[in-house]
Amino acid sequence: MAEQGNTQGKSLGELGLTAQGGRNPFIAGLAVDSREVRKGYLFAALPGTKVHGASFIETALEMGADAILTDAEGARIASGALSRSDAALIVAEDPRQTLAYSAALWFGAQPATMVAVTGTNGKTSVATFARQIWTELGFDAVNLGTTGVEGAYRAPLHHTTPEPITLHRMLAACADAGITHAAMEASSHGLAQRRLDGVHLKAAGFTNFTQDHLDYHASFDDYFRAKAGLFTRVLPEDGVAVVNIDDPRGQDIAGLAIERGQRVIRVGRLPLADLQLQGQRFDATSQEIRFGFNGISHLVRLPLIGGFQAENVLLAAGLVIGAGANAERVFETLPHLGTVRGRMQLAATRANGAAVFVDYAHTPDAVKTALKALRPHVMGRLVAVVGAGGDRDRTKRPLMGQAAAENADLVIVTDDNPRSEDPAAIRQDVMMGCPEALEVGDRAEAILRGVDALGPGDALLIAGKGHESGQVVGDVVYPFDDAEQASVAVSALDGGMA
Numbered sequence: 001m002a003e004q005g006n007t008q009g010k011s012l013g014e015l016g017l018t019a020q021g022g023r024n025p026f027i028a029g030l031a032v033d034s035r036e037v038r039k040g041y042l043f044a045a046l047p048g049t050k051v052h053g054a055s056f057i058e059t060a061l062e063m064g065a066d067a068i069l070t071d072a073e074g075a076r077i078a079s080g081a082l083s084r085s086d087a088a089l090i091v092a093e094d095p096r097q098t099l100a101y102s103a104a105l106w107f108g109a110q111p112a113t114m115v116a117v118t119g120t121n122g123k124t125s126v127a128t129f130a131r132q133i134w135t136e137l138g139f140d141a142v143n144l145g146t147t148g149v150e151g152a153y154r155a156p157l158h159h160t161t162p163e164p165i166t167l168h169r170m171l172a173a174c175a176d177a178g179i180t181h182a183a184m185e186a187s188s189h190g191l192a193q194r195r196l197d198g199v200h201l202k203a204a205g206f207t208n209f210t211q212d213h214l215d216y217h218a219s220f221d222d223y224f225r226a227k228a229g230l231f232t233r234v235l236p237e238d239g240v241a242v243v244n245i246d247d248p249r250g251q252d253i254a255g256l257a258i259e260r261g262q263r264v265i266r267v268g269r270l271p272l273a274d275l276q277l278q279g280q281r282f283d284a285t286s287q288e289i290r291f292g293f294n295g296i297s298h299l300v301r302l303p304l305i306g307g308f309q310a311e312n313v314l315l316a317a318g319l320v321i322g323a324g325a326n327a328e329r330v331f332e333t334l335p336h337l338g339t340v341r342g343r344m345q346l347a348a349t350r351a352n353g354a355a356v357f358v359d360y361a362h363t364p365d366a367v368k369t370a371l372k373a374l375r376p377h378v379m380g381r382l383v384a385v386v387g388a389g390g391d392r393d394r395t396k397r398p399l400m401g402q403a404a405a406e407n408a409d410l411v412i413v414t415d416d417n418p419r420s421e422d423p424a425a426i427r428q429d430v431m432m433g434c435p436e437a438l439e440v441g442d443r444a445e446a447i448l449r450g451v452d453a454l455g456p457g458d459a460l461l462i463a464g465k466g467h468e469s470g471q472v473v474g475d476v477v478y479p480f481d482d483a484e485q486a487s488v489a490v491s492a493l494d495g496g497m498a
């Protein structure tokens with residue numbers, strides 16, 4: 001109970017729940033996994049992708065559960081066990097959403113100003129920039145997502161958008177630590193599973209929409225509908241939608257937001273944008289951007305590599321403005337933003353001046369965008385080390401290879417978390433899109449070969465793992481850090497010059 005952060009216990013009513021059968025107990029904690037149930041807990045028996053959680057209701061009752069939250073199908077599956085128990089039974093149409101609301105009530109605190117961002121690519125970057133802007137403005141702020149909880153409170157997370165019990169435990173810990181501002185990532189899995197439905201958002205952002213996760217979502221339209229849920233369901237009507245309208249799906253989102261009465265801040269290059277990116281100039285380590293807001297033009301130097309990061313920065317600025325900050329003060333913070341860990345991060349420089357970048361591009365669009373974004377910063381050739389993950393969307397693999405072949409001068413295909421799959425078979429899938437590429441399964445060797453290929457003025461992009469610290473092979477996570485390997489390779493080739 002203590003780790004649930006609530007030592008008092010709560011009645012069902014206090015959790016927004018009404019029992020349809022059984023007692024009306026005082027709840028000691030919440031669990032979605034029967035193995036985590038303790039005496040007096042509410043067990044949420046959720047319909048799963050592999051099995052209905054109701055199959056574990058009997059076990060949960062044996063472990064001491066005093067209340068069961070499930071759907072009609074779950075109540076039917078466990079009718080035998082339920083009829084032998086006096087535990088409270090709550091049957092909800094959408095038990096995942098009900099759990100999300102109850103988890104928010106259970107933990108009872110979240111940072112006062114919260115924003116969330118969704119989209120295929122750019123969520124971590126936007127959430128991180130939003131946190132950096134708030135920090136520059138003097139607020140105690142965090143970002144939560146793929147890279148964990150970062151900022152004035154730090155903690156690891158195992159998911160981009162954690163399930164609601166973990167999420168609200170974390171939000172309450174942040175609030176207790178004095179965090180007033182939080183920017184979180186909303187993954188499509190998280191949205192489809194209603195993980196954010198109890199979060200109080202002031203603004204929500206949309207970056208872009210391209211292929212990913214078609215292993216989980218039945219179709220592109222399903223994937224889009226999941227993302228749109230951030231605006232049609234989670235963001236309240238008085239919330240602000242901050243949308244990249246350069247993406248046609250962003251225009252659809254803006255339309256949905258307007259239908260709900262939400263204020264919309266349009267971001268993009270199109271003349272219709274409220275926060276309009278009007279020009280970019282690049283040098284080796286930074287970019288100068290010109291943008292307009294409310295008829296006023298601004299010129300700012302961003303110490304960031306990659307044109308797409310300007311789009312992410314403006315989306316983050318829009319979110320911070322949408323959540324209540326003064327726009328001119330927000331724009332003053334932009335020259336102080338820093339590189340997002342593992343996103344177009346300069347990891348090492350060779351003695352001949354060639355640069356090695358680490359990036360988290362793991363979708364076809366991201367590989368294309370990242371490589372294209374490096375071009376204006378680089379005088380010479382562009383080398384790419386690329387691979388695709390196992391147990392993930394297989395259809396994206398050849399497209400990732402193709403994106404690399406079309407946008408780099410030399411491509412090296414390697415392993416990236418093969419998980420339970422045969423690494424050679426994954427590489428073959430990728431190679432279908434880039435048949436001329438060099439195939440080097442061992443990632444450390446692939447990086448070494450990539451670094452070795454660099455002449456003066458060239459650059460290497462190591463795509464796919466970004467901030468990750470391991471290579472997942474089978475069930476084993478081997479320590480592996482692309483940035484570290486880049487330094488090791490440069491040292492090995494140039495004699496300690498990394």
Ligand SMILES: CC(=O)N[C@H]1[C@@H](OP(=O)(O)OP(=O)(O)OC[C@H]2O[C@@H](n3ccc(=O)[nH]c3=O)[C@H](O)[C@@H]2O)O[C@H](CO)[C@@H](O)[C@@H]1O[C@H](C)C(=O)N[C@@H](C)C(=O)N[C@H](CCC(=O)O)C(=O)O
Nearest residue numbers: 032033034046048049050051053056159160161163187189
């Ligand atoms: C594919 C997916 O999202 N799965 C989530 C889903 O599990 P599931 O439907 O597969 O569960 P299941 O195995 O069928 O079991 C059904 C239910 O029985 C319960 N159970 C199961 C076994 C048992 O002994 N006792 C028990 O109670 C399970 O907790 C579950 O609630 O519901 C579970 C409970 O809410 C989640 O923990 C689980 O996330 C798993 C851990 C996961 O890895 N998700 C990943 C894919 C994910 O969410 N990633 C996104 C996207 C990141 C990105 O953008 O790339 C993220 O936000 O991190």
Ligand SMILES: Nc1ncnc2c1ncn2[C@@H]1O[C@H](COP(=O)(O)OP(=O)(O)OP(=O)(O)O)[C@@H](O)[C@H]1O
Nearest residue numbers: 120121122123124125146308359360361366369370
């Ligand atoms: N606005 C953008 N448009 C296209 N590609 C982008 C954009 N922003 C980032 N990327 C690419 O996507 C990669 C991942 O970026 P980021 O981590 O910010 O996205 P994400 O949506 O959080 O991804 P994930 O949820 O899978 O972690 C970057 O390393 C870059 O290659």
Ligand SMILES: N[C@H](CCC[C@H](N)C(=O)O)C(=O)O
Nearest residue numbers: 362388389392416417464465
């Ligand atoms: N959140 C993404 C990250 C992918 C990163 C890449 N390194 C891989 O393992 O495919 C996923 O789990 O699909």
